[in-house]
Amino acid sequence: MLRSLLVKNFAIIEDLRIDPSPGLNVLTGETGAGKSILVEALGFLLGARGSSSWLRSGGERLEVTGFFDRQDFPRELQAQFKIAGGPVMVRRELDSSGKTRAIINSQSAPLSALAALGEGLVDFHGQNEHVALLKPSVQLELLDRFAGHEDLLGETAAAYEAWSGLVASREAAQMSEEERRRRVELARLQLQEIDEAKLKEGEEEELEASLPLLKNAERLKAFSHGAYELLYEQEGSVLGCLLRAERALAELARVDPGMKASHDQLETARLSLEEVAHALGDYRDKTQASPGRLDWVLGRLDLILRLKKKYGPSVKEILAARERRACELSRLENAQERLGQLELELAAAVDKLGRACGLLHRERMKAARRLAGLVLEELKSLGLEGSRLEVSVELEEGRFARHGADGVEFLFSANPGEPLRPLKAVASGGELSRVMLALKTVLAGADRIPILVFDEVDAGIGGAVARAVGRRLSALGETHQVLCVTHLPQVACFAESHFHVLKEASAAQTTVRAERLEGERRLEAVALMLGGRQATSASRRHAQELLAASRAPGPLR
Numbered sequence: 001m002l003r004s005l006l007v008k009n010f011a012i013i014e015d016l017r018i019d020p021s022p023g024l025n026v027l028t029g030e031t032g033a034g035k036s037i038l039v040e041a042l043g044f045l046l047g048a049r050g051s052s053s054w055l056r057s058g059g060e061r062l063e064v065t066g067f068f069d070r071q072d073f074p075r076e077l078q079a080q081f082k083i084a085g086g087p088v089m090v091r092r093e094l095d096s097s098g099k100t101r102a103i104i105n106s107q108s109a110p111l112s113a114l115a116a117l118g119e120g121l122v123d124f125h126g127q128n129e130h131v132a133l134l135k136p137s138v139q140l141e142l143l144d145r146f147a148g149h150e151d152l153l154g155e156t157a158a159a160y161e162a163w164s165g166l167v168a169s170r171e172a173a174q175m176s177e178e179e180r181r182r183r184v185e186l187a188r189l190q191l192q193e194i195d196e197a198k199l200k201e202g203e204e205e206e207l208e209a210s211l212p213l214l215k216n217a218e219r220l221k222a223f224s225h226g227a228y229e230l231l232y233e234q235e236g237s238v239l240g241c242l243l244r245a246e247r248a249l250a251e252l253a254r255v256d257p258g259m260k261a262s263h264d265q266l267e268t269a270r271l272s273l274e275e276v277a278h279a280l281g282d283y284r285d286k287t288q289a290s291p292g293r294l295d296w297v298l299g300r301l302d303l304i305l306r307l308k309k310k311y312g313p314s315v316k317e318i319l320a321a322r323e324r325r326a327c328e329l330s331r332l333e334n335a336q337e338r339l340g341q342l343e344l345e346l347a348a349a350v351d352k353l354g355r356a357c358g359l360l361h362r363e364r365m366k367a368a369r370r371l372a373g374l375v376l377e378e379l380k381s382l383g384l385e386g387s388r389l390e391v392s393v394e395l396e397e398g399r400f401a402r403h404g405a406d407g408v409e410f411l412f413s414a415n416p417g418e419p420l421r422p423l424k425a426v427a428s429g430g431e432l433s434r435v436m437l438a439l440k441t442v443l444a445g446a447d448r449i450p451i452l453v454f455d456e457v458d459a460g461i462g463g464a465v466a467r468a469v470g471r472r473l474s475a476l477g478e479t480h481q482v483l484c485v486t487h488l489p490q491v492a493c494f495a496e497s498h499f500h501v502l503k504e505a506s507a508a509q510t511t512v513r514a515e516r517l518e519g520e521r522r523l524e525a526v527a528l529m530l531g532g533r534q535a536t537s538a539s540r541r542h543a544q545e546l547l548a549a550s551r552a553p554g555p556l557r
Contacts, residue, residue: 001481002451003067003087007041009059012503013512023477023496027485027514028529033503034512035485039124039455042066042483045092046118047111052098057509065091072450074120081107090117122451125440133410133436134424140408143391146443147367149360156356157402163349169331170342180332187329190311194322197303199315204304207297214297217289224284232277239277242270357405361395364406368393371442378438381472383465384431386416410435434469441472444480452476454484466490470550489529493546498522523547 006017013034027035044050045064055062070078070086077083081104091103092114102109104117133139144153172180213220231238249263304315311321368391379387390411399405411420414431423435437454444452454473470491476482477496486492498517503510517525523543524535530546531539 001069001072002042002483003069004065005038005042005045006063006065007038008064009056009062010041010044010064011037011054011056012510013037013041014056014059014509016512016514018499018514018516020481020483021497022481024474024482024484024494025497025499026492026495027483027499027501028487028492028525029501030503031487033501035501036455037512038501038514039453039483039485042122042453043118043124044094045090045114046122047115048118050092050094050098050100052094052096055094055096061093061095063091063093065089068121069450072121074116077104077113077117080113081105081109090114121449122453123440123444123449124453125436125455133432133439136407136409139391139410139423140403140406142439142443143364143367143371143393143408144403146371147363149363149367152356152360152363153403156353156360156404159349159353159356160400160402163346163353163400166342166346166349168328170339170346172332174339184329184332187325187332190325191322191329194307194311194318194325197307199304199307199318201316201319204301204315207301207304211294211297211301214290214294217287221284221287221289224280224287228277228280228284231273231280239270239273242266242273246270353400357395357400360404361393361406364393364404364408368408374442375435375438378441378472379434382434382438382468384414384434386414387431388413388420389435390420434465437469437472441476444476450480452480452482454482456485456487463490467549470494474550487529489526489543489546492529493526493543493550498525500525 001022002020004017004019007013008015011034016034016038018038027038029035040048040054041064044054045066067087067089070083070088073083073088083105089103089105090109093101093103100111102111102114104113133142172183229237232240246263246266249259249266253260253263304318307318308314311318372389372391376387376389379389392407392409392411394407396405396407410423412423412431412435413420423432440452440454466488467490470488471494473482473484473491474494484491484495492498499514500517501512501514503512515521523540526543526546527535527539530542535543
């Protein structure tokens with residue numbers, strides 16, 4: 001679980017901390033108070049793209065820090081960062097220039113580590129996901145995620161890669177001689193350009209690290225020389241004075257043995273300073289201004305930048321592009337001789353890919369029935385008793401892709417007697433929110449992501465349906481830590497921890513704070529959510545009833 005979240009200089013937040021509990025945690029407050037900013041900050045912490053526009057006015061750097069339970073960390077990250085105890089601290093910073101820095105337990109971490117952490121720890125559901133749910137590609141991904149088709153998808157993707165490579169080889173063999181010659185020439189030129197650069201992985205980072213040393217070589221030499229002289233070389237140097245003091249202490253110790261410990265301490269300090277002085281002398285002697293080396297490094301970085309623009313965002317990607325060009329060149333140069341053999345290999349590859357797609361299709365059909373049944377049960381508990389849902393899986397013969405040959409679409413009917421139609425054609429905003437919540441609930445049990453974040457999942461609903469959503473989120477809190485931004489008192493009353501986010505404006509600047517509400521203060525907040533700007537006796541009674549009912553056992557509907 002997430003133990004603590006600390007946010008500094010993020011948008012309108014100056015310095016804010018929340019300590020979520022296990023179970024359901026809700027964030028309430030007026031529109032624009034900063035609730036969704038906290039969700040955005042958590043996403044930034046776990047690898048989402050940052051923006052310098054998030055930096056609070058007047059701040060030099062924004063920081064987001066989270067403390068997580070160790071057992072939730074992916075094992076490969078535990079090994080990489082030598083995580084032995086918990087909780088684990090994760091921090092990400094962003095400065096005014098747009099540069100970010102990530103830290104895991106006091107160790108620098110690449111952004112890829114945060115992204116991997118985010119994928120394994122937290123499942124975000126925001127309002128924009130309603131739109132994503134309408135895409136058939138997303139529906140296909142959800143079905144495979146539910147069914148755990150990773151192995152079948154891997155086998156199908158491997159068969160697809162083999163097939164598509166053979167198709168490309170056959171096309172190369174069948175193309176005109178002029179086109180083949182043109183592509184061979186282009187591939188050779190690109191290979192030559194990359195090979196002549198003689199790139200090495202990690203080279204760019206080494207060059208960038210050496211750049212400030214080369215640019216400031218004269219200053220570094222002057223500083224090291226000045227420090228060396230003060231410590232060792234000039235008349236009245238620190239070490240000369242220490243040596244005389246040490247000799248005086250030695251004489252003292254001969255007469256008074258009680259001073260021997262002081263003499264030994266001074267001797268140790270002098271020897272340590274001698275090591276520092278020798279190191280400074282060596283540093284001074286080897287530090288030389290080298291305009292030629294500086295020009296070479298700058299030119300090398302410029303060359304790498306030009307190659308990155310052509311072939312990929314990193315040296316690793318450039319080298320991978322080189323291997324792809326080499327394979328393409330080999331296919332093009334040997335295409336004519338292999339045409340007959342290619343036809344035989346292609347027939348075998350089509351058969352293998354077809355069998356892989358067929359197996360994946362049959363497994364998807366089974367999973368589709370299970371998924372539809374489970375989601376339908378959830379929808380009934382969320383106030384859509386008369387709804388129907390099916391997951392359509394159709395095999396599109398010959399339309400191969402890395403993920404198989406299936407087209408998947410969710411078909412939905414909200415009311416009895418209405419025909420099943422594509423979800424995007426029939427669902428209202430409130431219905432779509434509940435379908436997404438039902439899917440998240442079913443998928444949460446399948447992939448066991450420990451933290452679920454819902455940003456206004458209750459949009460477009462109210463009344464009894466809102467209570468059903470709150471009870472469902474509370475039930476999810478029994479197996480997950482849930483963070484939910486909500487405007488509905490029917491949802492807020494089910495929380496284990498209730499945080500009220502409020503914005504305070506002064507003449508100088510706006511600040512945001514979050515308060516954990518308990519007892520009478522929570523009752524008052526729920527009453528205000530019910531009654532508008534001012535709580536009334538009626539809204540307080542209603543709030544008491546909601547809070548009491550939320551603690552009573554009962555069915556999820």
